[in-house]
Amino acid sequence: MAIEIPRTSYSGKIREIKLGKGDKAITVGGEDSYPFYLFEGTMPHKPRIAMEVCDSPPQEWPEAAIEPFADVVNDPVAWAKKCVQTYGAEMIALQLVGTDPNGMDRGPDETADIVKKVADAIDVPLIVWGTANHEKDSQVLTKVCEVCQDKRLIIGPLEEKDYKKIAAAAIAYKHTVVASSPIDINLAKQLNILLGNLGVADDMLLVDPTVSGIGYGMEYCYSVMERMRMAGLTQQDEKLQVPIICNLGKEVWKSKEVHLPDNENNMGNARNRGILLEAMSAMAMLLAGGDIIIMRHPEAIKLIKEMITDLTAK
Amino acid sequence: MALTGIQIFKLLPKTNCGKCGVPTCLAFAMNLAAGKAELSACPFITEEAKAQLAEASAPPIRPVVIGTGTATFKVGGETVLFRHEKKFENPTGIAVLVTDAMSDDEVMNRIDKFNKYTYERVGLKLRANAIAVKSISDDPSKFGALVEKIFKATDGALILVSERPEILAAGLKVCANRKPLIYAATKVNVEAVTRLAKENSCPVAVKGSNFDEVAELTGILNKAGINDIVIDSGSRTVKQAFQDQIIIRGLALQKKFKPLGYPTIAFPCEMTDNPMKEGLIASMFIAKYAGIIVLSDLKGEVLFPLAVERLNIFTDPQRPLATTPGIYEIGNPDGNSPVLITTNFSLTYFIVSGEIESSKVPSYLLIMDTEGLSVLTAWAAGKFVADLMATFVKKSGIEDKIKHRKLIIPGYSASESGGLEEELKGWEIMVGPREGSHIPAYLRNLK
Numbered sequence: 001m002a003i004e005i006p007r008t009s010y011s012g013k014i015r016e017i018k019l020g021k022g023d024k025a026i027t028v029g030g031e032d033s034y035p036f037y038l039f040e041g042t043m044p045h046k047p048r049i050a051m052e053v054c055d056s057p058p059q060e061w062p063e064a065a066i067e068p069f070a071d072v073v074n075d076p077v078a079w080a081k082k083c084v085q086t087y088g089a090e091m092i093a094l095q096l097v098g099t100d101p102n103g104m105d106r107g108p109d110e111t112a113d114i115v116k117k118v119a120d121a122i123d124v125p126l127i128v129w130g131t132a133n134h135e136k137d138s139q140v141l142t143k144v145c146e147v148c149q150d151k152r153l154i155i156g157p158l159e160e161k162d163y164k165k166i167a168a169a170a171i172a173y174k175h176t177v178v179a180s181s182p183i184d185i186n187l188a189k190q191l192n193i194l195l196g197n198l199g200v201a202d203d204m205l206l207v208d209p210t211v212s213g214i215g216y217g218m219e220y221c222y223s224v225m226e227r228m229r230m231a232g233l234t235q236q237d238e239k240l241q242v243p244i245i246c247n248l249g250k251e252v253w254k255s256k257e258v259h260l261p262d263n264e265n266n267m268g269n270a271r272n273r274g275i276l277l278e279a280m281s282a283m284a285m286l287l288a289g290g291d292i293i294i295m296r297h298p299e300a301i302k303l304i305k306e307m308i309t310d311l312t313a314k
Numbered sequence: 315m316a317l318t319g320i321q322i323f324k325l326l327p328k329t330n331c332g333k334c335g336v337p338t339c340l341a342f343a344m345n346l347a348a349g350k351a352e353l354s355a356c357p358f359i360t361e362e363a364k365a366q367l368a369e370a371s372a373p374p375i376r377p378v379v380i381g382t383g384t385a386t387f388k389v390g391g392e393t394v395l396f397r398h399e400k401k402f403e404n405p406t407g408i409a410v411l412v413t414d415a416m417s418d419d420e421v422m423n424r425i426d427k428f429n430k431y432t433y434e435r436v437g438l439k440l441r442a443n444a445i446a447v448k449s450i451s452d453d454p455s456k457f458g459a460l461v462e463k464i465f466k467a468t469d470g471a472l473i474l475v476s477e478r479p480e481i482l483a484a485g486l487k488v489c490a491n492r493k494p495l496i497y498a499a500t501k502v503n504v505e506a507v508t509r510l511a512k513e514n515s516c517p518v519a520v521k522g523s524n525f526d527e528v529a530e531l532t533g534i535l536n537k538a539g540i541n542d543i544v545i546d547s548g549s550r551t552v553k554q555a556f557q558d559q560i561i562i563r564g565l566a567l568q569k570k571f572k573p574l575g576y577p578t579i580a581f582p583c584e585m586t587d588n589p590m591k592e593g594l595i596a597s598m599f600i601a602k603y604a605g606i607i608v609l610s611d612l613k614g615e616v617l618f619p620l621a622v623e624r625l626n627i628f629t630d631p632q633r634p635l636a637t638t639p640g641i642y643e644i645g646n647p648d649g650n651s652p653v654l655i656t657t658n659f660s661l662t663y664f665i666v667s668g669e670i671e672s673s674k675v676p677s678y679l680l681i682m683d684t685e686g687l688s689v690l691t692a693w694a695a696g697k698f699v700a701d702l703m704a705t706f707v708k709k710s711g712i713e714d715k716i717k718h719r720k721l722i723i724p725g726y727s728a729s730e731s732g733g734l735e736e737e738l739k740g741w742e743i744m745v746g747p748r749e750g751s752h753i754p755a756y757l758r759n760l761k
Contacts, residue, residue, distance in 0.1 A: 003525045003571065006564035039557050060672055060754075102755050214619055215435070216668075217661045219626040222601075223398040230396070254751075256668040257618070266431045268614025276590060277619045280597035284623065287601050303594050310552035 007040050008033070010233045014241050014291070016045070017203050019091070019176060020125025021152045026090060028206075028291045029243035034229060035289050036311040046308050047286055049301050050091035050127055050294045051083040052249045055114050056098035056106070064271035065253050068298050076114055077121045084122050087301065093127040093294040094118055095250065099140050100131040108143035115144045119151045127154040127178075127294065129247060134162035145169035156180055156245070157208055160191055167198050178245055180208040183220050185227050185240070192239045206292070207242040213252035213281040221246075225288035246285045249296030252278040275300045283307060317370045319347040325363040326356065333357050375566045375575050377404065378517050378542045378605075380444065380495045381471025387443040389544070389605035390577030395563060401630040404577075406599065407606040408620060409444035409473055411583050414451045414460045421460065425467045427612040433621055436635045436660045440621035446497070446608045447485065448475035458484035465489045473497050473608070477521075479506035490514040495606075497521070497579070498546060499531055508538045517542035519579055524548065525561070529573035543576045544605060550584050552595055559603040577605025589613060593620060600624050635660035636686030641710055642667060645676035649717040652677045652760055654746065654753075655703065656724055657684040657692045665750040673754035678715065682706045689724045700733025707738060722746040722756075 013032040018025055028048055033041025057073045058066065068087075072079040076094065083089040094115060098106040119126050128144055130137035141155055142165055156178025158166050163179070170177045179195055181187040188207055195205060209228065211221040225244055231237035252258065258274040260267060267273055278300040282293045286308070295301050323343035330338045334355040336345060345351035346367075353359060353367055377391030391403045412424050425445070433440040445464055449457040457476065464472065465488055472494035474485040482496055496514075498521035499507040511518040518535065520543060522528035528545050535543055547558040562578055565571040582595040593616035596607045600623055609616070629635055637660045644667060656666050658681045670677050682703060684692035692698035707713075707721065719741040723731060725748030734743045747756050 003529060003565065003574075004569065005561050006568040036553075036556060037560060038553075039561065102752055214626060215622040216664055217626075218623070219397070219629050219631070222627070223396070223631060226396050227398055254668070254672065256664070256671050259672065263614065265433070266614045267433075267618045268616070270615075272590060272613075273615035273618065276593050276615055279590075279594050280619050280623055283594055283597050284601055284627075287598065299590075303591055306591060307552065307594055307598070311556060313551070313553050 005039065008037070008234060010041060011236050012233050012238070012241055014229075014232060014243055015202060017176065017206065017243050019152070019154055022123055024090075024123045024125070025152075026125060032233065034233065035287055038312065043312060045291075046312055047290060048090050048292050049282075049305060050093040050125075050292055051087060051089035051298075051301065052093050052095060052294055052296045053079045053083060053118070054095050054097050055111065056104055058097075059103075061253060062259050062270070062274060064258070064274045065296055077117050080118045080122050080126075084124055087298045089124060091125045091127060091292065092118070092122055093129055093247070095129050096131060096140060099133075099136055101133055101136050108140045111140050112143040112147035115153075116147050116151075119148050119153065125154060126151065127156065127245075127292075129156050129178075129294075132157055132159070132180075134159065138162045138165045141166045142169035145173045145175055148175075149173035152176070154178060154206065154245075156206070157247075158191075158195065160187070160194075163191065163195060164198065167195055167200050170204070171199050176204045176206060178206045178208050179242075180210060183210045183217075183224050185209075185224050185231065188224070188228065189231075189237070189239045192242060196239070205242055206245045207240075208245050208247060211246040211248050211251060211285060213248065213255060214277055214284070215257065216251065216255055218281060218284055222284055222288045225285070225290065229289040243291035244289050245292040245294070246282075246290045247294045248281055248285060249278060249294055252281050253296055275303070279303045317347065317367070319344040321370075322346050322367065325359075325366060327358040327360075329358065331358065373575075374570060375563070375577060376541060376543070378544055378577055380407065380473075380493060380517055382492050383469060385443070385470045386493075387471055392563070392577075392603075393567070395567060397627060398631050401632070402628045404605075405624050405628040406604050407443040407471075408596075408617070408624070409446045409606055409608045410442055410612045411446045411448060411475075411608055411610050412460070412464060413448045414453070414456045421463065422467065424612060425464060428470055429468050431612055431614060431617055433618055435622060435625060436637050438625065440625060442470075442609075442612060442617060442621075444471040444473050444495070444606070446473040446475050449478070449481045449485075452478065452481070454478075454480045454484035457481050458488055461485040461488045465492070471495075473519075473606075477503055479503050479510060482507065482510055486510060486514050486516065490516060493517065495519055495544060495579075497544075499535065501527060501531070504531055504534050508535055508540060511535070511540050512538060517544060519544040519546055521546040522548055525558075525565075525574065529571075532573045532576065544579050545574065545576045546579050546581075550581065552585055552598075555580055555585065556598060556602060559599065563603045578603065579606040579608065580604040581608045583608050583610035589616065592616070596620055597623055601627055634686040634688075636683075637663040637681060639681050639683040639706075641712055641715070642679040642681060644670045644679055645674065647676040647678050647715075649715065651675075651716070652722055652757060653680060653712055653716060653720065654678070654722040655680040655682060655707065657682060657687060657689050657698050659684065659686050659688040659692070662688050666753065669750045669753035670757065673757040675754075675757040675760070677757065678712060680707065680710055680712060689726045693727060693730070698727065698730075700730045700737050703730065704734060704737030707741075720744055724748070
């Protein structure tokens, strides 16, 4: 008996986007089937993991997350270099937590200076992520775009309320932008259209559906991402054929469960629990369509990279 | 897949006799299609039509029940490929491996963890479902003794793992009345294992080395009258095992291919030696379609995230999860601690309680029943508004626990603050931040 394997009829493909520049530039996207459905299509570029670096010493990170970076947390440049040199990071995501008006409230000039120093110190693509405060991000990210011109950064998040100024600066200084919308496929599409109308080129755009970790609404972003892929790949919705980026690490590591001590409530070893919550959340994001996942713990990253290698093995 | 009313109508007697309770055969057919009537209500239906209709209305992936009593779990019965289309029905069963090569202590340690490791979340109790008892020694009496020990130590569901019928028989002798899953029928032993499954009326797993072999085996079991089947495509590499899950689900749902229309069993425990990676592989199978996963051990740091991921993936996308309303004490609050109020959408609760916890400011969190709606949605639906909030606060009993009368409401509920001050006499209403992430800073600055 010959069994005929069912095949999804795909009519579209995710856009290929080149990030960064020089030898370490990477390309994401290009897949023409659901994630890892390699009996149906191809994934010319594997999903990538970006390692998280903060512009200021982290607050309230559990011990397990601090430990690998304890020697560099006060210096974003050293931190980024350690990620690349020691942990083999293929991309860095610099989180501008220090600019939060409810926190340190660091200004645009000082921040842009830090970003520039990090960008100068590494040769892998650099993602720069604001604090999602519209007014502050508009000031800071536009300055970053200007000061780091020719660095080919990836700038985010651009939201409905602040995309205009930031996108204009990104276009002017040739940076890629991340369109960010709150867990809603229609809002995501709309923002992609608005950015296109403003002049952001198709190959300069990534989309962030807003993600969360296991236990904190992961199922919502999981399904929105699946629907985005379905629209882009099977319904010829060009505005959703955009590579997806997930800023995941910070969501997982702020949850209550990663902060509980060893063996609390039968939840086992605290360090491994945090690593697995991050890696399993990342696994779900990859299965739903994530092309770039921003992650924190080197061991979680190592595990998830092994899974990507296994799932795409020849 | 289900037939349409018109397709069903063609198979009915078309006499419009009315004996089924509705005046016409067409109306009856429509009711059947909508699942609002039973075929047996028609006294004149032919055997042939009955068989055709039964065949067509059978679920594309058969639901299979394993175990008895409170430890029963059901797998299969899935009808969609993507969870946004319709709820995934039966959460992946999580099993832990125990073998007769393990020491007594090791065995009991696993059983102990199996019994003990449960996690409360949104009023649900999350736990592992089954113990997979595997024969390594190849000795029926040793296997029987192990099954007996486990049978007595837990009422969890069991999976008997061996390819030798004598060994499976020794296990079944002890535990058949608990409806264990027999694993596995193969090309070599299928006749004997079929007999065992039939004699003991237990569900049985088939293991083949490819889809054709699996389909052949399920066909043999079907012929013998056995339908409660679980399938193992035999793959043990991450890539092939993943693709097998997708293809099996697709064949069953899209091609209506009955021979593979059964729940699957996957073995992360046989795909890596690294327990952390094993957990990650298991998490992949929860999202992508395994009916049962077998783990090499139960570790809290693996089981907890897996169990919560499973809860997330199998949540009904149309119905928000709600948490139990009431007073939640975070960080041992006392009479002077702040009081916050929010809705019982589970996500709202998890985020707000997590942020309060990380603020390290001991607080009371009042969770009000808004039928699982978030703050803004509940407000728009008139379920999180001043008069209802006031009634809830008064009845909650919080006034007996605190010396002050200050209530912090979500920033998005600011418009209710005036109304609340009127309704809650003697209380001061304070408007908190809009975003959960700003709660720690807000609480620390309260002083």
